[in-house]
Amino acid sequence: MMPARPPSTSPPPQPAGRPALHADVTVVRGETRISAEFEVVPGHPLAIIGPNGAGKSSLLAAIAGLVPLESGRVAVGGRVLHRGVPPERRRIGVVFQDYVLFPNLTVRDNVAFATRMRHSRANARAAAEPWLERYGLVALADRLPAELSGGQAQRVALARALAAEPEVLLLDEPMSALDVEVRADMRAELATHVREFGGATVLVTHSPADAAALADSVLVLESGRVTQRGTLDELRAAPATPYVERMLSGSAE
Numbered sequence: 499m500m501p502a503r504p505p506s507t508s509p510p511p512q513p514a515g516r517p518a519l520h521a522d523v524t525v526v527r528g529e530t531r532i533s534a535e536f537e538v539v540p541g542h543p544l545a546i547i548g549p550n551g552a553g554k555s556s557l558l559a560a561i562a563g564l565v566p567l568e569s570g571r572v573a574v575g576g577r578v579l580h581r582g583v584p585p586e587r588r589r590i591g592v593v594f595q596d597y598v599l600f601p602n603l604t605v606r607d608n609v610a611f612a613t614r615m616r617h618s619r620a621n622a623r624a625a626a627e628p629w630l631e632r633y634g635l636v637a638l639a640d641r642l643p644a645e646l647s648g649g650q651a652q653r654v655a656l657a658r659a660l661a662a663e664p665e666v667l668l669l670d671e672p673m674s675a676l677d678v679e680v681r682a683d684m685r686a687e688l689a690t691h692v693r694e695f696g697g698a699t700v701l702v703t704h705s706p707a708d709a710a711a712l713a714d715s716v717l718v719l720e721s722g723r724v725t726q727r728g729t730l731d732e733l734r735a736a737p738a739t740p741y742v743e744r745m746l747s748g749s750a751e
């Protein structure tokens with residue numbers, strides 16, 4: 499098994515020139531108003547933790563341009579992504595909790611769908627090959643998503659997200675659909691890929707173990723509001739709410 503992410507005192511080498519993400523957003527979903535403001539610098543992933551229905555996925559969806567902002571703004575490298583910038587032009591890669599692969603496309607064509615953003619249709623399949631290799635998917639390239647395990651599907655979803663060469667990576671509970679037995683291995687594998695990506699990364703999770711392995715700092719969201727932010731050690735030293743206390747002790751839902 500690969501080692502967990504080292505502490506933030508030794509940041510990983512970063513591809514030069516990756517932009518930071520700045521989000522200052524308010525989203526309304528049904529009865530819930532969700533507001534948060536944060537910056538994520540390249541190579542220092544942020545975990546958003548909170549109870550069910552707190553608004554974590556809505557925040558990610560707003561950054562990705564999948565739901566409209568009530569107010570505020572999202573900027574990547576100082577470039578504001580105005581309302582008119584559609585999701586496919588934001589250069590933001592998203593891995594959803596259920597992966598959302600195209601069910602009728604093979605693994606190769608799922609990944610090639612992403613490379614088609616940057617290559618002609620004719621070259622997209624060839625451009626997908628290095629990504630299939632990097633994520634250990636060559637032997638699975640001709641399979642359909644229904645023929646994959648949860649871990650394999652997660653790998654395809656990650657390869658597809660990164661094959662589009664995004665500037666920002668958003669991971670929405672990427673481990674939640676996996677069996678407990680494979681989760682620790684996948685967490686370590688995902689940590690390696692996130693480190694190699696090196697850009698601004700936001701992870702939504704319920705799990706302090708995921709946050710410890712994948713992120714440098716944590717933002718806690720409860721009922722649509724930020725109740726605490728800091729490293730896991732800082733949260734442990736002074737949990738701001740009963741939820742933070744329960745979450746750190748492993749007894750939160």
Ligand SMILES: Nc1ncnc2c1ncn2[C@@H]1O[C@H](COP(=O)(O)OP(=O)(O)OP(=O)(O)O)[C@@H](O)[C@H]1O
Nearest residue numbers: 527528529530548549550551552553554555556557
């Ligand atoms: N499409 C939608 N239409 C209306 N309300 C929605 C929609 N999606 C989510 N909501 C509501 O917005 C609130 C926040 O939901 P969201 O899924 O963002 O929370 P979450 O923190 O990601 O929850 P979970 O951990 O359960 O995934 C909830 O009250 C939810 O019911």
